[in-house]
Amino acid sequence: MEILLLVIAVIAIILYFLYVALIKRRNTAREALSSIDVQLRKRHDLVPNVVTLAQKFMTHERELLEGITQARNLAQSSYSRDDPAAVAEHLGAEAKLQSGLMHLFAVAENYPELRSAETIQNAQQTVNEVEGHIAAARRFYNSAVTDLNNAVEIWPSSVIAGMVGVKQMPFFEIEDEAVREPVNVADYMK
Amino acid sequence: MADPYENQTPAPWLEGFDTYRAKELDPLLEEMDQSRQRALAKAKQRMMWVAPLVLLAAGLLWVFTQNPMFAVFAGFAGGGLGYAFVKAPFSEHNHLVKRELVTRLARFFDLNFELKPVVTPVGALRRLGLVSSYDRKSAEDRVYGVYEGVEIDLVELHLEQKRRSKNRTYYVTVFRGPVFVFSFPKRFNGRTIIKSDATSVGNWFTGVFSSGERVKLEDPEFERHFEVYGTDQVEARYLLTPSFMEALLGLRQSLKSGVQAAFDGGQLYITANNNQDRFESGGWSQDETMAQQVDRFVQELGVVFRIIDDLNLQSRTGL
Numbered sequence: 001m002e003i004l005l006l007v008i009a010v011i012a013i014i015l016y017f018l019y020v021a022l023i024k025r026r027n028t029a030r031e032a033l034s035s036i037d038v039q040l041r042k043r044h045d046l047v048p049n050v051v052t053l054a055q056k057f058m059t060h061e062r063e064l065l066e067g068i069t070q071a072r073n074l075a076q077s078s079y080s081r082d083d084p085a086a087v088a089e090h091l092g093a094e095a096k097l098q099s100g101l102m103h104l105f106a107v108a109e110n111y112p113e114l115r116s117a118e119t120i121q122n123a124q125q126t127v128n129e130v131e132g133h134i135a136a137a138r139r140f141y142n143s144a145v146t147d148l149n150n151a152v153e154i155w156p157s158s159v160i161a162g163m164v165g166v167k168q169m170p171f172f173e174i175e176d177e178a179v180r181e182p183v184n185v186a187d188y189m190k
Numbered sequence: 191m192a193d194p195y196e197n198q199t200p201a202p203w204l205e206g207f208d209t210y211r212a213k214e215l216d217p218l219l220e221e222m223d224q225s226r227q228r229a230l231a232k233a234k235q236r237m238m239w240v241a242p243l244v245l246l247a248a249g250l251l252w253v254f255t256q257n258p259m260f261a262v263f264a265g266f267a268g269g270g271l272g273y274a275f276v277k278a279p280f281s282e283h284n285h286l287v288k289r290e291l292v293t294r295l296a297r298f299f300d301l302n303f304e305l306k307p308v309v310t311p312v313g314a315l316r317r318l319g320l321v322s323s324y325d326r327k328s329a330e331d332r333v334y335g336v337y338e339g340v341e342i343d344l345v346e347l348h349l350e351q352k353r354r355s356k357n358r359t360y361y362v363t364v365f366r367g368p369v370f371v372f373s374f375p376k377r378f379n380g381r382t383i384i385k386s387d388a389t390s391v392g393n394w395f396t397g398v399f400s401s402g403e404r405v406k407l408e409d410p411e412f413e414r415h416f417e418v419y420g421t422d423q424v425e426a427r428y429l430l431t432p433s434f435m436e437a438l439l440g441l442r443q444s445l446k447s448g449v450q451a452a453f454d455g456g457q458l459y460i461t462a463n464n465n466q467d468r469f470e471s472g473g474w475s476q477d478e479t480m481a482q483q484v485d486r487f488v489q490e491l492g493v494v495f496r497i498i499d500d501l502n503l504q505s506r507t508g509l
Contacts, residue, residue, distance in 0.1 A: 039424065133424065
């Protein structure tokens, strides 16, 4: 009887530690998601300035500029961090915004006045740095999600995950091949 | 020294170096080679009469005192003094090497040279856990200046711990090698420390006593050799770009040592405990010619400059 109780106690302790590890990983992933949002907010704050500046020179690119503004609005909308599908949608909207911005800088190549404007040169520097921070936050997030997803998929913690409702989270992937390369706005503004 | 960037196009800061080297350094290297040959001849000449003299003196002491232990002790003491006397010409030659060669070399890169620096970064290195505790320190061969708005400071540091045995006190080297300090205009929010991998148990202890959390990076090669701890996970990854990680791996491989680094405040510190002394022209034998040492130093500087270029932390954007 004592042996049985001992075995049950040992199993209970192991299950508890598995549970703790799982929740820690989920919380780290959430923290990483918050870090991404902090960095993405910097990008969102930059977009209106870049768009306003671009509008002065890029009069024939109304559709593109409107698209960027819409992508920003979509990316800024609130979402549930507990819902993997909502997180995936949010990250997808961000990827579209980044893609739009890259397209804008590529098109800006055709506008020499815009390229030479001092304000846009300052914006270039800031955008470069923001994109560097976003890339770093994405690496942190994807690393945390890898740990979480491994724990959710691999037995025996997968059993605990099923019991307490911890789910896999989506990776922050870059869908657009054009934005897979490290962003250097200066390349587009030469 | 293997250059981690060797496959890249020639760096702009090396432009004109070959001409400068041919005009300013090669004649000096030739002169130094002759100076070393003179020092070697002088040392050999001294050796010819110092060694027999010491042996003779020890033998006479044995005969007159009838105390073999005293004679052996006196022989060792005399031998030590004699060796210092014999090696003295090399010491003079070494000073010429450092004063002239390194000053000229540093001048090409708009850097300065100081043979015996007064101020060292050892306090910061201790605080960051990059070097062990010590009882005695010395520093030499400081090369410093500014590159692309970033202050750089390279110094060779020697730290020793005092030990006691039954009858005597002696010193053991705990760190000897180059220290690189970069001062960026921009301050870092957190602290990122890159420690040499110390196997599972060692890493566990390091983690327990570390002020930051472990930062897991994607590069398996880097992860095999280093353990990273940071107080800001995002900033740590912002600073540890793939090219920076590659540079550290290259430094580790070329310096054959436990390279460690830390970002703190506005500074990046890199240490390499490789028990080597730069710009020593050797004594009786020479492991590396001065020309090879010049090449090695230029490559080291190349890594320094490229780290600055890659990190691109000079600008102030207010973020």
